[in-house]
Amino acid sequence: MTVTPTMLGQVIISGLLAGSLYALVALGLGLIFGVMRVLNVAHGPLLMLGAYTTFWLFRWFGLNPYLSLVLSMPLLFAVGAVLERALVRRVVDAPELSSLLLTFGVAIALVNLAQLAFTSDLRSVEYLTGSFLLGPFAFSKSRVIACAFAVGITAGAFAFLQRTRLGKAIRAVSQSRDVAQVCGIDVERIHLIAFGIASALAAAGGSLVAVMVAIQPDMGGIYTFKSFLVIVLGGVGNYPGALLGGLLLGLVEQLSSLFLTTQVNEAVAYVLLILALLIRPSGLLGGRAT
């Protein structure tokens, strides 16, 4: 197969569009991992709940899927906060094995609950179809708009982390919990807020992909995995690194799709993860030592 410059340009742009969503979702997972040292395996299932929120609001009330962000994010913030208070808080100081298994259990249970409540039928939000045409390139409208929202929300999250007192406190806990505590930061409250924000970011991702892909109870697992890949690429605790990692993953996936069948392309992310873990475990930009 010959690759023309037009095709290359098309996949690069598609890659960046997809990557912005990966970055948004991964930022949430990275936040929890950085602040609490917990790998939240239930991050993808939380995204799935966000997607269903958008779907039902659209189905019942005809609510614009992008407007539903205003509801899905606070809703999942609350779900995340409850999860943190009820379960995750108890294993923060336990060996990593415990938190990993605990959130794994939560993930399985959430997926099964979604199957019971919503059935396993594939759902879709048929809202925005068609493409923008720009010269030789065509961009799916839903992806362009999702990318714009993802960039906006991610920028908002960064501004929050960089500028506000609360954001600074979160970063402080992420850098050193003990020192933060000595400085008078209520670490438990920061954990709660970070978990809530991370869940809200997952929900935002879910609401945005709801317009683009089939919604089903086990759609989330792949996002947990890809988000983990993104934070490994970017470096743990390195939040700007997560952006770079997300864009890189999007690009690599789109580029490899030129040469590989869809089925094999699924494995690209996994191969990339294993390579990244082995070659540069501290991330592209360097992060905290693992």
Place this chain on the structure above:
Amino acid sequence: MRRWFPPVLVAALALLSVYPLVATGYGIRVMLQLFMWIALAQSWNLISGLTGYVSFGHVAFFGMGAYTAAILITRTGWPWPAACLAGGITAMAFALLVGWPCLRLKGPYFAIAMLGMNEVLRVAASYFEGLTGGGSGLSLPTMHTSVPIYYGMGLVAVLVTALTYLIITSRFGLRLMTIREDEVAAEAMGIDTLRYKLYAFGLSAVAPGIVGGLAARDQGYIEPISVFPLTTTITMIVMALFGGKGTIWGPVLGATLLFGVQEVVWAKFIYLHQLLFGAIIVAVVLLMPRGILGVLQQRYGLPRTI
């Protein structure tokens, strides 16, 4: 160990070895599945229970064994016991190959890398159609009876439990548990941690490889999604955790209890299966991190590793 335990164990094994003489076909199939789960949970326990390195992709070795055995049986006409053994050896070789880089990764990194390995294998099994039949799978010649498989599975379950006993009561086991408790301290004490983790990982892949082959032989048909499902990994983890990870009898107890409950009760609530598994994992992690056996040990003052 209590004095009554060895005679009871011998009696139980003797009963199980004559069970096929009186059992129905259904009874034999149920028991052979129980043996399979004991072997799988016990194998997961060998790496994850002893060293603390959680493998989220252990079903990969099951699938690897299933495909190796099925390919040898259908394409080269190997007798099935040899093919299943070859499945175990292939799985071990693969574990050593993958473990050499991946066991340097700590905590969640290792867990996720294993998850990834399983996905890559599943895709590979679909992709190399010439060898594996791709998505349409492989059919094996039919068997008239499951009795040989019953003995095969039972033997693997007994051997892997015996292996766990030997490891836990040896210096090797002590080294593994030292790695689990504090890897840096283990290294400071001169333990070549990577080497011992690698040994444990390799050993933990043998039994899944063999039972994968046996299961393929028994079911007569395999395809990528039937031998690499994440739910199998979940089930073995839940069984080992529920019984008590890092012990000899915990995985046996966990597999027996959960499999029994599953056969009797949950067959009626098939839709709640995963929810209950998830709830069990959460409850065990929060309330009894050492499993049912841990609770019993505490109550009756038994040694902590049995």
